[in-house]
Amino acid sequence: MEVTELLKNIQKHDSQPDFRSLYDMYYDRFFRIAFYYLQRDEWAQEVTLDVFTGIWNNRKHLSIPDDFNKYSYTLVRNAALNYLEKEQRREASPLASVPDPPSSTSSPEERMIDEELFSIYEKSLNDLPERCREIFIKVREEKQSYTSVAEELNISPKTVDAQLQKASARLKEKINNYFRGKQ
Structure with a gap:
C-alpha cells in the first residue's frame, strides 16, 4: 500500500493496522536519521518513537505531504535536534524538568x-x-x-x-x- 493511502486511512478512520504498517515501513529510516544527529541508540529510539507518537496523536490534523520521505526527514531531523538541545540543557542544569500535564482535549x-x-x-x-x-x-x-x-x-x-x-x-x-x- 502506498504511504499516502496509509496516511489517509490513519487520518480518516483511525486505522491502527495502517499506522502499524507505516511504523513498520518507516521505523528503520526514522531511526537512522535520528541516530545520524544524536549518535546514541537510546536517544534515536526515543526520538523515533516520539515522532510516531506525534503522528498518531495529531492524525486528525495531519496534512498529507506530496513527498512523505522529504517531510518525514524534516520531521525527524527537527525532533532529533530539539531532543539534543534539551539533553544538553538538562545535563547543564541540576534541576529536573517538570513534565507537561496530560492534554484534556483528547x-x-x-x-x-x-x-x-x-x-x-x-x-x-x-x-x-x-x-x-x-x-x-x-x-x-x-x-x-x-x-x-x-x-x-x-x-x-x-x-x-x-x-x-x-x-x-x-x-x-x-x-x-x-x-x-x-x-
Missing part, C-alpha cells in the same frame, strides 16, 4: 489507548531485571545523567548505556506486540 478513545499503553509500559517496566529497571527509571523518568547514575550505582557509564538499551529494546518489543494484537 477523545475518550485516545485516553483509553493512552491508558492501555501506559499500563503495558508499567507492566513491562516491572518485568525488567531490578538493576535494569532502576537505571531506566533514574535516567528516563528522573532525568539523571549517565555519569551521576554510574557514580551512584558504582558502575561504568557504558554499563548504564547497555542497561538502557536493554530496557528500551524490551519496552519497544512489548509496545510492538500491543500494536500487533490490535490488528
Whole structure:
C-alpha cells in the first residue's frame, strides 16, 4: 500500500493496522536519521518513537505531504535536534524538568489507548531485571545523567548505556506486540 493511502486511512478512520504498517515501513529510516544527529541508540529510539507518537496523536490534523520521505526527514531531523538541545540543557542544569500535564482535549478513545499503553509500559517496566529497571527509571523518568547514575550505582557509564538499551529494546518489543494484537 502506498504511504499516502496509509496516511489517509490513519487520518480518516483511525486505522491502527495502517499506522502499524507505516511504523513498520518507516521505523528503520526514522531511526537512522535520528541516530545520524544524536549518535546514541537510546536517544534515536526515543526520538523515533516520539515522532510516531506525534503522528498518531495529531492524525486528525495531519496534512498529507506530496513527498512523505522529504517531510518525514524534516520531521525527524527537527525532533532529533530539539531532543539534543534539551539533553544538553538538562545535563547543564541540576534541576529536573517538570513534565507537561496530560492534554484534556483528547477523545475518550485516545485516553483509553493512552491508558492501555501506559499500563503495558508499567507492566513491562516491572518485568525488567531490578538493576535494569532502576537505571531506566533514574535516567528516563528522573532525568539523571549517565555519569551521576554510574557514580551512584558504582558502575561504568557504558554499563548504564547497555542497561538502557536493554530496557528500551524490551519496552519497544512489548509496545510492538500491543500494536500487533490490535490488528
